[in-house]
Amino acid sequence: MEEKEVKTFQFVVVGGGIAGVTCVEQLSSQTPCADVALITAGPHIKAVTNYRQMSRTLEEFDVEEQPSSILQEKFPNLSVIHSAVRSLDTKSHRVQTADGRYFGYNKLCICSGGRPKLLSQDNPHVLGIRDTDSAQEFQKRLSNARRIVVVGNGGIALELVYEVEGCDVIWAVKDKSIGNTFFDAGAAQFLIPSLEADKPAAAAPCKRLRYTTEEPTPEAAQTFTADRHSRGGSSASTESGSALGPDWHQGIILKGSEQVTRRVSVEYQCEVENIFTSKDHLTSSQGTHRHENESWPVYIQLTNGKTFGCDFIVSATGVVPNSEPFINGNTFAVAEDGGLCVDDHMLTSEPDVYAAGDVCTACWEHSPLWQQMRLWTQARQMGWYAGRCMAAHASTQPIELDFCFELFSHVTRFFNYKVVLLGKFNGQGLERDHELLVRCTKGHEYVKVILSRGRMVGAVLIGETDLEETFENLILNQMDLTPYGEDLLNPNIDIEDYFD
Ligand SMILES: Cc1cc2nc3c(=O)[nH]c(=O)nc-3n(C[C@H](O)[C@H](O)[C@H](O)COP(=O)(O)OP(=O)(O)OC[C@H]3O[C@@H](n4cnc5c(N)ncnc54)[C@H](O)[C@@H]3O)c2cc1C
Ligand SMILES: NC(=O)C1=CN([C@@H]2O[C@H](COP(=O)(O)OP(=O)(O)OC[C@H]3O[C@@H](n4cnc5c(N)ncnc54)[C@H](O)[C@@H]3O)[C@@H](O)[C@H]2O)C=CC1
Structure with missing residues (x-):
């Protein structure tokens, strides 16, 4: 068989989305002497800008579509190749692109997203x-x-x-009820009036322990x-x-x-x-x-x-990971949702092949307060952590699972309300004995906390509640909140002072 010309890089990352770009940024800055290549199908790359850490785990940032030249100017050790990867041969450590070229790697990270x-x-x-x-x-x-x-x-x-x-x-x-990937029926009921013509009736705070909603x-x-x-x-x-x-x-x-x-x-x-x-x-x-x-x-x-x-x-029925071009001919462990299974170092089941973002499925034993959702916060965190793992493994340094995988946190907007989701915000995977505390003021805020054996394990905050940092701390420190009872959501108590 004719021997193809192969250009080999120390690190190859596939995919110019948030996960791939964050991964090459991390690799290029951490290992400035290494040759790094980003192979991406699209003409542009996605860059994270205006990154802001709101609390220990909550983060906000903008995402900008940029020409890849901006990345190359920033990192002289980075080459960007605009072509789709058609196949991967994990034995010979090389990928083939749609334009017929071959690229070799010492370590590869697949960040091809989903569709x-x-x-x-x-x-x-x-x-x-x-x-x-x-x-x-x-x-x-x-x-x-x-x-x-x-x-x-x-x-x-x-x-x-x-x-x-x-x-x-x-x-x-x-x-x-509406929005089931993010909300339960109570939150859905809070949001529904935003679709209606009439302004909601005058706001009146209400607080109840276990709640029921008419569905x-x-x-x-x-x-x-x-x-x-x-x-x-x-x-x-x-x-x-x-x-x-x-x-x-x-x-x-x-x-x-x-x-x-x-x-x-x-x-x-x-x-x-x-x-x-x-x-x-x-x-x-x-x-x-x-x-x-x-x-x-x-x-x-x-x-x-x-x-x-x-x-x-x-x-609008979800995402399928873009894993096919990589799976064919190899023996990757693939999760039920089609994602490439990764361990707690973002390593797939194939040697020297990592994956991050929407294409991967987190197959390690999760912290009891974290779950994977295909979101750009997690794409950024996984890309960043995969880059660190690749660099650490290349220099045989030990590395531990990053703190961001301790607690699930997501901040977004729906129906023009700020929405913060923390931990097991919908009681995911919890025993039936968990308890919900809810406070809602129509048209203003909806606050739900999930307690398991007196400890806070999740929260949904809709509106400008200003509670995210306090609740994040209460979830992380797993303090027994039984003595506080319903006062936890008492609108007349400044909860921040309470836990100072
Ligand atoms: C409409 C919409 C709204 C969203 N809103 C939010 C939100 O409000 N908050 C939130 O947290 N998340 C949101 N998400 C989800 C979020 O955008 C994704 O989880 C995140 O961007 C995934 O990043 P990624 O880098 O893993 O994948 P992608 O962004 O999909 O990037 C994959 C990259 O790989 C390239 N690629 C694919 N196949 C190949 C191949 N074979 N060879 C080479 N390159 C390849 C693609 O061209 C692309 O550059 C939204 C998603 C959509 C679609
Ligand atoms: N503000 C945010 O955080 C946003 C996040 N996203 C993310 O972007 C990605 C894509 O968004 P979505 O497509 O909305 O995915 P999604 O995973 O959020 O929701 C998919 C929905 O489709 C339903 N569904 C699946 N198969 C179905 C079928 N055959 N018939 C009827 N319903 C079906 C599911 O029950 C679920 O409600 C997701 O990862 C999502 O988390 C998207 C928009 C906003």
Whole structure:
């Protein structure tokens, strides 16, 4: 066999998203004499800017799309190669790119991210949102749309139903309440009025121990109409670009073809039964469709028996890790969700191959207060830690799991509220004996803490509560809070002073 020309680097990182870029930044600065290569499919890279540590584990930053020359100017030992990795041979320690070149490595980190897990791969009426191109396509299609159906109940769906205007939105969720990847039914109930036209009634604090909420029945649908003017000043392929950054929707106009109002109808506890094109729909003999005079490009039939015609469907149904080009021909341990399994040094099951960000699945024994979610905070933390591990292993130095994996923390915005999630914020994996304390003031704040055997193990803070640092400390120090009882959430007690 003809011997190919192979350029070998000490460190090769694949992927120009947050995980990959943070990893090469760490490697290039920690080992300035080593040759480092970043191989990425997209023309741009994602850089973390304005990084701010808000507390021990909470962090905020902006994400900027930049030309890769900025990175190369900063790190003379870094080469950026713009091509997609097509295959990996872990035995010979080399990768092949789409343009036919081979690159050797001593240590490799795979940070190829994920792509939308679409309801249908080849239906042109089903869109996913991941990178700049897909967001632009969505914007273009939306500008002519009168009605769209959003399927999914996580981050993207929550953002879209709030931001889209000038178009009817049917929101199909599998669950009993909205936003189930982030919230329980109580928080969902707090947020729902933000989709309505009327301002919430005068704020009145309420506090209850164990709480119950009325949930919609399986057949239930709720419609929320908001006049734009009444809103508070709110601001798929394996070679897709990097995932969008914070506030991605603020730079683009998410407006349909209709004027004036936003109208969101939520269809609870249903999944997608079938998707028909207009022609199929008209010739279909099934009698379950809701008959409408209008004709639509596509029809979606839900498991609750309803069928909706619409201009297009947004599949906001999660992420699939981009692991295929690396798996073929190798013996990687792959998790159930398709991610490359990594240990507590971000090492995969193949020698000298690390992985970080959305492409990997954290397979080490987690701290009782941490879980993986495919978020940019975790992509940054994993990329940074993987870079440190690679450098430490190259010089046979010991390294311990970073503190950021002790406690899950996430800060974001939904429906124009600040949202902070800490620890086991939804009681994930906890025994049934855990207790919830909730304080909510309609339209102002929602505070929930999860206590297990008197210790705080998680919290959801919606609104400007200013409680994140105190609660983070209480979770980290695992103090017995039984003596404080309900005073923990007493709005008349300044909790910061209380625990000084
Ligand atoms: C619309 C949207 C909104 C989001 N909002 C938030 C939010 O508010 N908060 C939050 O925390 N998270 C959010 N996320 C999630 C967050 O963006 C991701 O978890 C994070 O960016 C993942 O980073 P990554 O580097 O692992 O992957 P990616 O950003 O997907 O980067 C992967 C990189 O690898 C490259 N690549 C892929 N395959 C190959 C290959 N074979 N060869 C070479 N290069 C390859 C790609 O071109 C890309 O540069 C959002 C995601 C989306 C889609
Ligand atoms: N502010 C934030 O923190 C944001 C984070 N993100 C992240 O970006 C990534 C992509 O976002 P999403 O696609 O919203 O993923 P997600 O993982 O947040 O939510 C996926 C949702 O789709 C549902 N689902 C899955 N398969 C389904 C099916 N066949 N039918 C109906 N529903 C189905 C799930 O139950 C879940 O509610 C995620 O990692 C998410 O965490 C996205 C937007 C905002």
